[in-house]
Amino acid sequence: MKITTDIVIVGTGVAGLYCALNLPADRDILIITKSTVEESDSFLAQGGICMLRDESDYDAYFEDTMRAGHYVNNKKSVDIMIRSSRDVIKDLISFGVEFERNEDGTLKFTKEGAHSAPRICFHADITGKEITSKLLAEVQRRKNIKIIEQLKMVDIIECVGRCAGIVAQHPNGAMTEIDARFTVLATGGIGGLYHNSTNYPHLTADSIAIALKHGIELENMDYVQIHPTTLYSKRKGRRFLISESVRGEGAVLFNSHMRRFTDELQPRDVVSKAIWAQMDEDNRPYVWLSMKPIPKEHILSHFPNIYKRCLEEGYDVTKECIPVVPAQHYFMGGIKVDKHSKTSMDNLYAAGETACNGVHGKNRLASNSLLESLVFAKRAAKHIAEEYDDCDVITPDINENDYRDCDRDYIQTVREEIERAQKNHE
């Protein structure tokens, strides 16, 4: 089977959806996802999304992002992200996203670990669901955008050194060739490669593997973020995240003797290291987190989802500590892109967690990733719109049998690449 479209976007998270919404309305756009539209990490984001409140916070916001990233961030990308944040929040509100507000109607801001000031817009503890579902509803209203679920990209089509679309596979094994003038990879993170991760298991770094196969440049493959606090469980599967904003609002960590052992508001990698060291010392697979310093009413209003989920696991966070353990959470590296989100291959863009524009450096500051995904997805859309008329149509001629088994070794290839990058770094 063959589909021809103007632009194909792989992934229905915030990056894919917002990119589609910013492309010209007179172009045919196809978005595919290997799962259902509700199953993306974007739906899982709890804490919130950063915004530059006013000019007086610019330097502090910039410095917080750089400090968390160990000062190896791309400064230009950080500047673009911060400067674009107000516009993005305005767009989201125009699509119907509801952020918490003060009594006077102004936006209410919260603070998370490693932020020196409250600058995070939020919607209870389900900010990602609120944003992504509203973007999805807007996409579904647009006549020029079509979504196909349960369709998995297994390769890109490379033609005379340019990207001419993708090859995708249906659950029954049938292949579809999707020819497109421009392709945007928005396939999210790499959590599916790990035993313990907060990500959906179907996020297996497919775009990274495909980039490796085609010699498309990657960057910072060893920058993998571990979230310090996920709910410890003996069960397999996705780890439930206990958002950083819980510690931002006063929750504290205890060792097995119920003594504090670290400053809970340090960057994620520092807190994770402190927890691992403490787990070793205690000889236990978790440490304790106490939310008791946070008033009960505040827990119920600000963290209802965390409260409910912990209750399901048998813990009442208003009364008792919960066991927490670090888990893979976010990938700062990825497909190398420029400030327009263009990859090293012509006609191919990447946005969201699968791309690396250097914003996060070695370590992402909390609540910067939804923002970064949105800002740079919009930039991809604007650049594609500018380039569109100058781009020749390529008509690829592929044999679908060549792609039948091509995703077989992808997971192992990416694991090896991350390990290689980590060894090189040591």
Ligand SMILES: Cc1cc2nc3c(=O)[nH]c(=O)nc-3n(C[C@H](O)[C@H](O)[C@H](O)COP(=O)(O)OP(=O)(O)OC[C@H]3O[C@@H](n4cnc5c(N)ncnc54)[C@H](O)[C@@H]3O)c2cc1C
């Ligand atoms: C539990 C949790 C909490 C978080 N909290 C926050 C927060 O509070 N604030 C914040 O800023 N960030 C947060 N993040 C990070 C943030 O949610 C993600 O970085 C961001 O949503 C990534 O968006 P994305 O569009 O790049 O990818 P995703 O939303 O993950 O979407 C990826 C899409 O690609 C599709 N896909 C993947 N591979 C293929 C393939 N081969 N073929 C077809 N489709 C494919 C998937 O099905 C999915 O639709 C959190 C993450 C998690 C896991």
